[in-house]
Amino acid sequence: MSDPKTDAPKKLFIKTYGCQMNVYDSERMAEALGGKGYVETATPDDADMILLNTCHIREKAAEKVYSELGRFKPLKDAKPDLKIGVAGCVAQAEGEEIMLRQPMVDLVVGPQSYHRLPALEEAAGKGAKVLDTEFPEEDKFETLKSRPKAKRGPTAFLTVQEGCDKFCSFCVVPYTRGAEVSRPAGRILREARELVEAGVREITLLGQNVNAYHGHDKGLAGLIWALSEIDGLDRIRFTTSHPNDMDDALIEAHGTCDKLMPYLHLPVQSGSDRILKAMNRKHTAESYLKLIERIRAARPDLHLSGDFIVGFPGETDQDFEDTMAIVRDAGYGTAFSFKYSARPGTPAAEKVAKMVDPEVASERLARLQALITQQQRALQDSMVGREVSVLFEKEGRLPGQMVGKSEYLHAVHALAPADLKGRIAKVRIKASGPNSLAGELVGAN
């Protein structure tokens, strides 16, 4: 279907905020609307529909949506037919509020109902204000079925699990994404094969609590082993995991499955047992460090990544020093740190009397980020002289240069022929820059 007046395809502009699952969801939304004659456009200026795929994890992320919507006002004024939609976790959390605050919004769709977008778009096209934030019975992935056959880049995300039952006291995810649901392994394998046929060589399995995956009788490890049988799929990654769901089989897979990359994002959030308890994390700093030790025993060169929150209600100077200590002890290759943001409806947000002074929280965040950067840099520098495998993804900025990712997820650039795109080659690292490594090609496979 296309625009009846001009017969040209309708244009869809999607802006994605937040996590990798939103990146995946945006692709699937574009595919769903593709069936209604939409093609993606890189700018909102010529769009017939604008979709914001939003994030509710911290206040800043959620507020961005409203300032962005404000910027589309002149476009809507100039082209009243333009449809504006809000998808993702802000849509789920705020629903109708969004249309009350920003009346030019035509469509609000939650992360569990975007497979209904074609019908919602049709209703919006007839002038209706449309809201769908249900957790429907039908499986959205089954409704969306096969991925398009068009050639794709060498890396892709694939959602295998959604929702979270952990209820960390600061987190909105259990409310916006709902209870844990795992997709059946057979369907994931089918989607993975489709991706590989389209040119994908590396798949990152996504889930809010991905290592609690239970759509395979042997859990996430079972799924990884099954995926590793697919010819042409060379690399498997997964994110994000909870320490309490790292089972023995998954740890073992890190040591024995060649296609599983030596990189693990395993957030601990804080190094203080008092704060971990208040966060409802159900593990201690020591149990986390012991777990890391076991994983490293299986895969000694594993690069560890993490998330931290500073300024959680009641966090003292000593609690914060414990966080600094766990960062030093665990040795992160990368870590992300955030200032605590009180989210409506979460238990921690009730602890108003215990809120940490924002200036103190900012100072702590700066100190933590300096330590993480220093550690990250030291680890990256230690790669110089080593040989890594690089999956080349695209041309670099300099002529003749290609860039890709090492098994440790470092960005690596090297002089290499353009036909190495989508292929894995050995690279010897020669230098370490602020955000990437420079290397020399050793040999392609």
Ligand code: 5AD
């Ligand atoms: N405030 C700050 N950071 C948060 N995160 C989740 N909820 C909050 C919050 N309320 C962080 C956690 C999580 C990451 C995705 O975002 O560190 O692991």
Ligand code: SF4
């Ligand atoms: Fe949120 Fe992760 Fe905790 Fe689940 S495990 S509640 S997604 S921080």
